[in-house]
Amino acid sequence: MIPDYNGNQRYFCERRYRLSLYLERWFLGWEYETCYHSADKKRGAVRWLIVEADGGMPVKVAFTLQPNRKDPQGVMIHVKTVHAYDWSQPPQMPHPHLPFDVLIKGVGVNRKAPQPRQRSGR
Numbered sequence: 001m002i003p004d005y006n007g008n009q010r011y012f013c014e015r016r017y018r019l020s021l022y023l024e025r026w027f028l029g030w031e032y033e034t035c036y037h038s039a040d041k042k043r044g045a046v047r048w049l050i051v052e053a054d055g056g057m058p059v060k061v062a063f064t065l066q067p068n069r070k071d072p073q074g075v076m077i078h079v080k081t082v083h084a085y086d087w088s089q090p091p092q093m094p095h096p097h098l099p100f101d102v103l104i105k106g107v108g109v110n111r112k113a114p115q116p117r118q119r120s121g122r
Helices: 012-020 025-028 098-108
Strands: 034-040 045-054 057-067 075-084 096-099
Touching: 012 075, 025 075, 034 098, 057 098, 075 098, 096 098
Parallel strands: none
Antiparallel strands: 034 045, 034 096, 045 057, 057 075
């Protein structure tokens, strides 16, 4: 066990650590990936999820966004978790979503996330 940034004892997961090493490459290549909106109304948390199949292994990345204080058109991405994920059951339709580039541009330029769209049931 190791302490996290809040001093809580956490188990270190070698597999999640290895996945985290790919985050920069993934974020730079996710321009058109779909981001699913995930809000926890009890906690007031809003997160975005991207599910990626990298080298045949599905992973889930949950993150939050906020405008960058130093760069007027920049964003700060705070990754909450990254782990292997069974994506055999996609979100129930309709599920709020946005393309990654629209989300990033909205936060960077307009200083807030655009409203997610409802996925059409196809």
